Each structure stands twice: as C-alpha cells, then as structure tokens.
Amino acid sequence: MAFEPPQRLVRALGETAPDGDDWLEKLPEAAQQAVALRELTVERVQVPGGRSSLVVLVRRADGTPAVLKLAPPRFRPEAERAALTHWDGLGAVQLLEPYAGEGVLLLERLHPDVSVRSLPEAKALLEAAGTLRRLWVEPPAGHVFETVAERTGRQAQAMRATASERAEVGPLVSAAVGAREELLAAPPEERLLHGTFRQSKVLAAERTPWLAVGPDPVVGECAFDLARLVRDRVEDLIASPSGASITRRRVKRLAESLDVDQERLRGWTLFRAVESGVRALRVGRPQDAELLLEFAGWL
16 A cells, blocks of 8 residues: 555645655555554544644454554654653553554554544543543653753743844734743643643543543643643634733633643633733744734733
C-alpha cells in the first residue's frame, strides 16, 4: 500500500519545517518498513488525521486492531512514548510496544472518528475534564520531560520577536508574557501533564468510555493543561454575541470542577491563546490568528 500523507499533515509540517528537513519525503518508506517489521495488515491511513504525525489503522498478526503512528523528532514522539508508558492506560491510550523504533508508536485502537466534540458542549467539557484529571499524576523519578517553564520560555521569546515586527500584537503579547512571569514566580505542585489537551484529543474507547491521545507531555501545574480546553470551539465563542461572558463562566466552571485556582487558569489561558494566535500569524494563518487574539482580548 502507498502511504500518502494527508494534505492536512503536509500543510502543517510545511509551516514549521526547518531548512533541509526531509522527514515527509522519507515517510512512505519508513511507514512501509514499520508495517513489514511488525507483520501488520494495513486498513487505511486516518484522514484528515493530525498535524504532527501519520496515523495508520492496522491489524496485528493475531488480528488485533491497532494504530501505527509515525512522527518527526521535532514533535517529541519519544516523550509521548515515555508518558504513555507512565500512564499505563489510565486515562490515555495504551502503548502496545514499549519500544517500537524511533519516532514509531504502536497503540491501542480507539474509535478515531468519535471524539468528545461529538457531544453537546456542556457534556463534552465534563467528559474531557474528567479524562484530564486521571492524567495528572506525579511524574516518574528522574524524568526528562520538558517543564512548563522551559516550553513557555521558548514560546515567549518567539512571541516577543513577532511583536517587534507586528506592533498591533504588542499589547497582548506584553500582557501574556507578564502573566507567565507572575504564574511562574510561585508555581503550585507539579504534575505530569498532557501538554496539548483539547476535546479532539479525547476519543471513544472500548475498555472505558473515553481516553486521551496525542500528548505532548510536559511537567508543571495543572492549570496550564486545562487552559487549552477553555478555548475549545473558539469559532463558536467568537460567533456568539455573549462569547466573552461564556468564556468567563467556562473558566470559573472548569476551575471549580478540577480544583484549580481560577486566576491561574485565566492567566495560562491568556498566555496560551496569545501564543497560538501569534504563531498562527507568523506562519501565515491570519484568520486563525484573528480568532485567537480576539478570544485572548476577553481575558
């Protein structure tokens, strides 16, 4: 079978690929090798798929359904492997091989086309938050996961660089970076976090109703992880005449349901929305940037 990467993946990787990166060119051959090595039967490539990896629905030699995932090194697939190993199926998809080759993960098959986004908004937030709570465990001893301070430090530097060229985002960038500095001055207890959690990262499963997929794990405070969930369905929020008040109520409700400080959640939601908006602007997605920065302005 020819492993043609979905256009969504091609576009996303093209936005951020460093000069000389040839991962996409080598992907079809790498996928063929991974399938042959494990004697897998390919059913189909998941389309539209994600923005950072190729996802292939397969069956193992014994007929068990599984998922083969291939991701470039810059998206930290080995950190994902380490996090999934530590969670061991609690709240997250199960890793089927402890080591499946660099950048290759063999995973439990969930229902890839059914996420909590298929539920009404209130129910979706409830189920997503419940799944996220199960992931917040102590990181393993001697872990090598990136910390929230390290990740957001890189992001803040890139945000400042963009603001120096695009004056219109300067005030929001200053507010977001200032919020980050205040939040990191007195951080609460650290946990292993999903890192990129949102409704579309929670899929229907067999052994439990919902499980998380696609972590970009990081160690830090829980409010950082919850912040991305606040802006889920941002296009609907922006379209609503009461979007700002809905957002504030969502911050309050999520903070209370997961025992997270409301102001810390608001601060990280601001930082992450501005960071995403500025990054969208930087890579040439002005419509996404406009939505995210308008949302950030409500906070």
